Amino acid sequence: MYRYDPYDQKIVDERVAQFRDQTRRYLAGELTDDEFRPLRLQNGLYVQRHAPMLRVAVPYGLLSSTQVRKLAHIARTYDKGYAHITTRQNVQFNWPELKIVPEILAELAGVEMHAIQTSGACIRNITSDPFAGVAGDEYLDPRPWCEVLRQWSTFHPEFAFLPRKFKIAVNGAHQDRAVIQCHDIGLELKRDAAGEIGFRVLVGGGMGRTPIIGEEINAFVPWQHIITYNEAILRVYNRHGRRDNLYKARIKILVKALGVAEFKRQVEEEWAFGKDGANTLTEAEVARVAAHFTTPAYETLPGEDAGYASQRAANTAFAAWARRNVLAHKVPGYAIVVLSLKNPATAPGDITAEQLDLVAEWADIYSFGEVRATHEQNLVLADVKQADLFALWEKARAAGLATPTFGLLTDIICCPGGDFCALANAKSIPIANAIQARFDDLDYLYDIGDLELNISGCMNSCGHHHVGHIGILGVDKNGEEWYQVSLGGAQGNHTSIGKVIGRSFAAAEMPDVISKIIDVYRAQRLDGERFIDTVRRTGLDPFKLGVYGEAAIIERKQHA
Amino acid sequence: MPKLIKNGRVIDDAAQFLALDEGQGPEALSLPDGPLFVPLAVWQAHRGALSGRAGLGVWLDSNENVDELEGDLDSIGAIALNFPKFTDGRAYSAAALLRSRYGFKGEIRAIGDVLRDQFFFMQRCGFDAIQPKAGKYSDAQLEEALASLKDFSTPYQAAIDQPEPLFRRAQRAA
Numbered sequence: 001m002y003r004y005d006p007y008d009q010k011i012v013d014e015r016v017a018q019f020r021d022q023t024r025r026y027l028a029g030e031l032t033d034d035e036f037r038p039l040r041l042q043n044g045l046y047v048q049r050h051a052p053m054l055r056v057a058v059p060y061g062l063l064s065s066t067q068v069r070k071l072a073h074i075a076r077t078y079d080k081g082y083a084h085i086t087t088r089q090n091v092q093f094n095w096p097e098l099k100i101v102p103e104i105l106a107e108l109a110g111v112e113m114h115a116i117q118t119s120g121a122c123i124r125n126i127t128s129d130p131f132a133g134v135a136g137d138e139y140l141d142p143r144p145w146c147e148v149l150r151q152w153s154t155f156h157p158e159f160a161f162l163p164r165k166f167k168i169a170v171n172g173a174h175q176d177r178a179v180i181q182c183h184d185i186g187l188e189l190k191r192d193a194a195g196e197i198g199f200r201v202l203v204g205g206g207m208g209r210t211p212i213i214g215e216e217i218n219a220f221v222p223w224q225h226i227i228t229y230n231e232a233i234l235r236v237y238n239r240h241g242r243r244d245n246l247y248k249a250r251i252k253i254l255v256k257a258l259g260v261a262e263f264k265r266q267v268e269e270e271w272a273f274g275k276d277g278a279n280t281l282t283e284a285e286v287a288r289v290a291a292h293f294t295t296p297a298y299e300t301l302p303g304e305d306a307g308y309a310s311q312r313a314a315n316t317a318f319a320a321w322a323r324r325n326v327l328a329h330k331v332p333g334y335a336i337v338v339l340s341l342k343n344p345a346t347a348p349g350d351i352t353a354e355q356l357d358l359v360a361e362w363a364d365i366y367s368f369g370e371v372r373a374t375h376e377q378n379l380v381l382a383d384v385k386q387a388d389l390f391a392l393w394e395k396a397r398a399a400g401l402a403t404p405t406f407g408l409l410t411d412i413i414c415c416p417g418g419d420f421c422a423l424a425n426a427k428s429i430p431i432a433n434a435i436q437a438r439f440d441d442l443d444y445l446y447d448i449g450d451l452e453l454n455i456s457g458c459m460n461s462c463g464h465h466h467v468g469h470i471g472i473l474g475v476d477k478n479g480e481e482w483y484q485v486s487l488g489g490a491q492g493n494h495t496s497i498g499k500v501i502g503r504s505f506a507a508a509e510m511p512d513v514i515s516k517i518i519d520v521y522r523a524q525r526l527d528g529e530r531f532i533d534t535v536r537r538t539g540l541d542p543f544k545l546g547v548y549g550e551a552a553i554i555e556r557k558q559h560a
Numbered sequence: 561m562p563k564l565i566k567n568g569r570v571i572d573d574a575a576q577f578l579a580l581d582e583g584q585g586p587e588a589l590s591l592p593d594g595p596l597f598v599p600l601a602v603w604q605a606h607r608g609a610l611s612g613r614a615g616l617g618v619w620l621d622s623n624e625n626v627d628e629l630e631g632d633l634d635s636i637g638a639i640a641l642n643f644p645k646f647t648d649g650r651a652y653s654a655a656a657l658l659r660s661r662y663g664f665k666g667e668i669r670a671i672g673d674v675l676r677d678q679f680f681f682m683q684r685c686g687f688d689a690i691q692p693k694a695g696k697y698s699d700a701q702l703e704e705a706l707a708s709l710k711d712f713s714t715p716y717q718a719a720i721d722q723p724e725p726l727f728r729r730a731q732r733a734a
Binding site for chain 1: 646647648649650652653654656660661675677678680681682684685701711712713714715716717718719723724725726727728730732733734
């Protein structure tokens with residue numbers, strides 16, 4: 001993975017000094033709340049219900065074991081002993097004291113980490129495929145490009161006060177695992193017909209209050225020009241994006257208002273000035289960064305480890321875990337392991353300091369000292385030998401990190417919600433835990449099969465509810481917490497936005513509602529048909545009928 | 561006298577800013593003597609009379625378009641860009657455009673809700689004059705705030721103050 005050189009280190013060290021002084025001036029009354037707010041947000045520091053919340057950047061989800069140990073240390077020393085993996089592959093601490101945050105940042109800088117631009121109206125942490133470099137369907141490794149873009153976007157002076165936040169994702173494989181269609185800019189790294197490397201550029205996607213799927217603005221921007229092309233998009237947005245209404249300030253609204261053709265015309269007019277300028281990437285720079293992402297020292301192994309096969313045959317619990325949480329690796333004899341953070345006893349995405357230390361240890365023993373965070377709020381050990389899987393599983397199981405439900409109904413994406421977040425309309429963690437408790441029978445879960453259930457506690461959609469096969473949104477009705485259910489959303493190559501099925505529900509009703517939806521699916525599905533495919537085939541009517549009953553449907557039609 | 565940060569130093573500045581009252585058109589022209597910034601609309605209405613006047617600048621609000629000055633830049637000594645709120649970042653792009661696309665060599669001054677924690681970004685985008693609101697900072701605070709111009713010593717990306725990105729400026733070891 002990328003390691004800092006003295007330039008990178010200096011920028012992060014100078015940031016610590018800058019924020020230390022800003023915090024000092026705020027506490028001394030020299031900076032008002034309004035003046036300090038964007039400064040702290042651009043350092044990932046929110047003021048939440050109970051305490052400030054600090055969001056630490058994990059660029060494109062990649063962590064070294066040293067960094068994971070530092071996160072454990074911070075959780076233990078400055079927080080309440082745990083951390084939270086976010087849907088932008090970042091890490092959050094829920095309880096740090098404001099005045100101590102500069103100390104935490106200094107600790108992070110010591111392991112080449114920071115909290116730069118993890119919030120605020122600026123270019124945010126760039127996200128990517130958690131299986132980058134190890135997936136069999138990869139065209140090109142997105143990580144060097146993510147790092148190049150990270151450096152370009154870090155303290156970009158022109159784009160620090162955009163109309164609104166700005167999110168970029170990069171994917172370089174046949175399967176989109178980075179939700180690129182729901183980003184302000186989505187980049188698909190690929191080769192053109194001539195074998196040249198470049199990017200298909202999508203723009204104007206996003207979730208939030210107005211979910212929109214991004215549109216292609218350029219089918220292929222050669223790699224040399226990716227910075228200047230991004231700058232052209234950002235400049236058009238910075239100049240012309242709406243600033244009069246927070247809810248209409250994202251680039252997606254500008255793209256919709258202009259139409260993608262006119263937006264593209266403006267971008268390319270702007271690009272004509274920047275193209276071939278100083279920000280044109282050089283082969284030397286790309287090679288320098290790419291050299292950090294070399295192939296690890298894989299052993300030459302048989303494609304199927306004999307011991308692994310017999311361990312699965314002998315142990316059904318291990319076999320279940322292997323079936324769900326172990327994924328194919330491009331190198332024979334290796335596997336990708338998903339360490340689940342969806343233990344029903346804890347909040348989705350939460351991990352304790354002790355677990356973090358263990359994950360770091362396993363990374364060192366089994367996976368070349370690296371860990372990845374996923375936007376689905378799990379951790380990944382990307383390079384585990386098949387022969388080591390059983391030993392790793394035993395340790396992970398003992399530590400509560402081997403819930404064998406990756407990609408199933410209870411592998412819920414869930415924002416922190418009303419338990420922590422000041423923006424939330426409703427709690428989301430208890431809903432996730434109640435659904436996990438209802439669906440605790442593994443055989444039943446396996447029968448239901450691949451299903452993504454996502455929960456957001458408010459319209460900001462941190463829990464990606466719009467692209468959940470089942471999406472749950474917390475809403476406020478006269479001061480009470482209610483939950484709206486949508487069906488048919490999906491991430492990936494066939495991204496779609498879910499549709500709301502009808503009136504919302506009280507928290508206590510939610511497990512029953514999900515049970516009814518699953519019952520409809522199981523009654524309706526064709527042989528081997530996944531949940532999302534059934535919803536797409538049948539439409540919502542059978543599900544509405546199953547959830548609300550005949551009377552509600554008739555009543556609705558009469559009022560329509 | 562109002563203070564101004566110019567080229568990294570605090571100096572006194574006598575320039576006045578003409579503003580149109582709400583509903584007031586730019587037609588009537590009664591200008592005080594001395595260094596003066598006029599609104600874009602006044603400049604456009606009186607271009608002929610104002611061209612070449614010593615010490616004359618034009619100021620633009622964040623919703624006004626610097627492209628409209630394209631043909632006039634040889635006749636204007638200074639341009640001030642207003643930050644109605646410090647979180648309105650349009651003037652960063654406006655300054656960068658004036659310097660890069662239009663090659664403007666005169667003063668570009670940041671006015672309005674101008675705070676020290678943004679000085680670094682302003683300087684990078686081509687502002688060579690920075691004027692916080694009168695009374696926002698004491699003289700001593702303003703001197704102290706000069707440090708913010710140097711928050712970062714070696715930025716990554718190309719900008720107006722440093723037209724080459726780090727990867728072209730430095731030999732970075734892999």
